[in-house]
Amino acid sequence: MKKPHKDTLGQFQCDYNRSVEEDFAKTLTERNDLRLFFINENQAYTDGRNIIVDPALGNLFKDTRALKMTERYLKLDSNISADPWLALRMVTRAQNIHESLHIIYSNFPSGAFSDSRNTSKVRHTTLCLINNIIEDAFIEAAACSVFDNLEHYLLWLRMAICCSNVPVHGTVERAFSDLLNTKDANASVNTSEGADSQGNSDAQKQGLLEAYLNYMGCFLLYPMVEQEEPIEELQEYVENTKQLFIDGCMCGEANERYEFTRQIFDIIEPIIPESEEIDTSVLERMMGGMKTHIDENLSIKPITSHGKTVKITRRLFFDEKGEPVFFDELNEKLVEDLKRFELEQDAALAIVSYQGSQTEYIGTDFDCANIHKDILVEVNKPEINLNLKKAYQNIYNRYKINISGYNTRFYRLLRGWVNTREEKHIFGNGILSKRLGDVKKRYWYRMVKSEGVPDIALILLIDGSGSMDGPRRENSIIASVVLHEVLRKNKIEHAIVEHRAIYGETKLVHNILTDFNARKEEKYNLLSLQADEGTREGLSLYWAERYLSERCFTENKLIIMISDGAPAHSIDEDNEYLPPVSVKDTRNAARKIISRGTQIIAVAIDDEGEDNCYKDLRGIYPHVISCTDLKRLTGQVLGLITRFLN
Numbered sequence: 001m002k003k004p005h006k007d008t009l010g011q012f013q014c015d016y017n018r019s020v021e022e023d024f025a026k027t028l029t030e031r032n033d034l035r036l037f038f039i040n041e042n043q044a045y046t047d048g049r050n051i052i053v054d055p056a057l058g059n060l061f062k063d064t065r066a067l068k069m070t071e072r073y074l075k076l077d078s079n080i081s082a083d084p085w086l087a088l089r090m091v092t093r094a095q096n097i098h099e100s101l102h103i104i105y106s107n108f109p110s111g112a113f114s115d116s117r118n119t120s121k122v123r124h125t126t127l128c129l130i131n132n133i134i135e136d137a138f139i140e141a142a143a144c145s146v147f148d149n150l151e152h153y154l155l156w157l158r159m160a161i162c163c164s165n166v167p168v169h170g171t172v173e174r175a176f177s178d179l180l181n182t183k184d185a186n187a188s189v190n191t192s193e194g195a196d197s198q199g200n201s202d203a204q205k206q207g208l209l210e211a212y213l214n215y216m217g218c219f220l221l222y223p224m225v226e227q228e229e230p231i232e233e234l235q236e237y238v239e240n241t242k243q244l245f246i247d248g249c250m251c252g253e254a255n256e257r258y259e260f261t262r263q264i265f266d267i268i269e270p271i272i273p274e275s276e277e278i279d280t281s282v283l284e285r286m287m288g289g290m291k292t293h294i295d296e297n298l299s300i301k302p303i304t305s306h307g308k309t310v311k312i313t314r315r316l317f318f319d320e321k322g323e324p325v326f327f328d329e330l331n332e333k334l335v336e337d338l339k340r341f342e343l344e345q346d347a348a349l350a351i352v353s354y355q356g357s358q359t360e361y362i363g364t365d366f367d368c369a370n371i372h373k374d375i376l377v378e379v380n381k382p383e384i385n386l387n388l389k390k391a392y393q394n395i396y397n398r399y400k401i402n403i404s405g406y407n408t409r410f411y412r413l414l415r416g417w418v419n420t421r422e423e424k425h426i427f428g429n430g431i432l433s434k435r436l437g438d439v440k441k442r443y444w445y446r447m448v449k450s451e452g453v454p455d456i457a458l459i460l461l462i463d464g465s466g467s468m469d470g471p472r473r474e475n476s477i478i479a480s481v482v483l484h485e486v487l488r489k490n491k492i493e494h495a496i497v498e499h500r501a502i503y504g505e506t507k508l509v510h511n512i513l514t515d516f517n518a519r520k521e522e523k524y525n526l527l528s529l530q531a532d533e534g535t536r537e538g539l540s541l542y543w544a545e546r547y548l549s550e551r552c553f554t555e556n557k558l559i560i561m562i563s564d565g566a567p568a569h570s571i572d573e574d575n576e577y578l579p580p581v582s583v584k585d586t587r588n589a590a591r592k593i594i595s596r597g598t599q600i601i602a603v604a605i606d607d608e609g610e611d612n613c614y615k616d617l618r619g620i621y622p623h624v625i626s627c628t629d630l631k632r633l634t635g636q637v638l639g640l641i642t643r644f645l646n
Contacts, residue, residue, distance in 0.1 A: 110258075137316070
């Protein structure tokens with residue numbers, strides 16, 4: 001694979017895209033426990049709960065010839081063939097839909113595993129392959145019959161696979177011709193040692209069975225391909241089973257559907273060999289992998305589920321009357337999807353290319369006490385950790401009712417009369433320079449009272465010292481998640497920052513877990529909050545004041561400090577930031593910052609029945625509340641914000 005294609009594939013297989021596909025599959029299957037994974041094994045499959053897909057299946061995304069043939073056949077614009085990223089998304093989404101439909105409608109495990117006919121490896125494989133061909137055609141028919149927005153993906157992938165197998169000088173109708181003719185199933189059938197009553201040796205049976213399965217797979221899954229007549233030895237088997245394959249894929253009840261597999265197996269039993277192996281490579285290319293119904297050991301813990309019953313009205317590539325379907329409407333359906341995929345591409349590339357950032361200050365950059373002059377302030381915006389998404393979602397789901405309740409109450413408490421600016425007036429309170437060119441002289445604005453939420457920006461500083469470990473850290477994470485969701489819903493600018501000072505070093509570390517106007521995915525980093533080292537709150541407050549003023553141009557600015565004790569940090573015996581020095585320094589910093597217009601409120605975290613932290617912080621901050629029940633932390637912080645604004 002050439003480097004540009006390799007780079008594109010590497011960028012596509014990021015966790016953002018995996019997460020997008022997993023969310024899609026959860027929505028489609030209505031299974032919240034479902035997981036989806038990317039692999040590079042040239043196949044896709046499911047065990048009934050987990051989905052495995054290969055975005056690079058058959059290298060379709062870089063097969064421009066096959067993609068252009070697909071677009072011509074389906075009467076599509078050339079968007080996909082011109083963009084490998086979109087091709088990867090189409091391949092991935094189509095596989096995802098296919099496997100999700102198996103989860104909805106197929107039985108797990110397949111009936112082949114408990115069938116009395118399953119007495120040898122080759123008989124087991126034959127049962128599974130017949131069943132797999134029928135199931136694949138069935139779930140695609142279910143997509144056409146039940147859903148109105150899935151068919152075009154399945155059509156596209158079937159056609160793309162078909163076109164990738166078209167000989168260089170061939171046509172779509174001659175697809176798979178080279179593959180199907182690679183096995184000489186019409187070898188001489190002279191009676192030989194070990195031959196059956198028809199004169200077929202075991203090796204000849206093997207060739208006949210492989211040719212039969214390949215023929216029927218192409219017949220059912222690729223009806224647009226014109227196959228030659230089957231060889232003489234297979235004609236009777238093909239004619240006697242064609243209708244059974246069609247009826248099977250139109251049967252909407254999973255147990256009844258497997259009965260068609262039994263009937264077909266019984267008819268072709270005379271050509272099933274005694275040998276252990278048969279070549280399934282052609283079928284694998286046709287079907288994009290066959291593990292879903294052929295491998296029993298896909299999961300550590302076996303998954304048992306019964307497929308939903310559904311009424312089938314038509315098959316893929318056919319309309320309700322059984323006539324070949326027209327593709328004129330496909331463009332229409334794909335246009336909006338491709339626009340969305342392009343937005344997802346921008347979002348994915350932004351995350352993949354974002355490796356986090358680090359900014360450094362020193363104490364002398366702030367008008368702080370001389371005790372901080374040599375302290376390095378390292379400000380980190382961590383790389384977005386999408387691996388934390390599921391844990392974040394679990395917290396969100398657990399506290400969804402609380403979040404909803406806080407949203408309602410918080411908005412009601414905040415809502416009041418606020419000043420807003422109306423523009424484009426002939427006279428008013430002031431002039432907008434940007435409108436001085438208005439020929440109608442509408443360059444005045446008015447300040448009017450209207451009902452709304454006051455303008456506010458806040459930083460939540462969370463103590464990241466070692467004493468916050470355990471339940472305090474865990475509850476701080478939960479409170480941060482709930483607070484973020486409530487503040488975001490109410491459109492309140494906010495940042496949540498973990499701060500700590502490193503013992504033995506002249507170093508202060510601030511980790512911005514979620515920033516002002518953050519990307520949606522930044523919130524997952526809230527779960528990376530740690531507890532270690534000490535704190536140097538005086539300098540942290542000066543940094544927070546500057547960060548607020550540089551990024552937010554609001555009337556109301558607020559710093560909320562969540563802490564479980566007085567600041568403490570030591571570098572060596574001659575340079576210690578401990579009480580009473582640390583208390584006095586932080587108190588002076590708080591007073592200076594408040595006098596300049598940024599309010600500070602502290603939340604003291606104490607154990608039940610104690611008030612040590614509250615007493616410590618009362619000696620530092622003018623506004624302190626006590627929290628002895630960590631489950632109430634969110635409500636207390638939201639109450640603080642409300643009282644501050646009112």
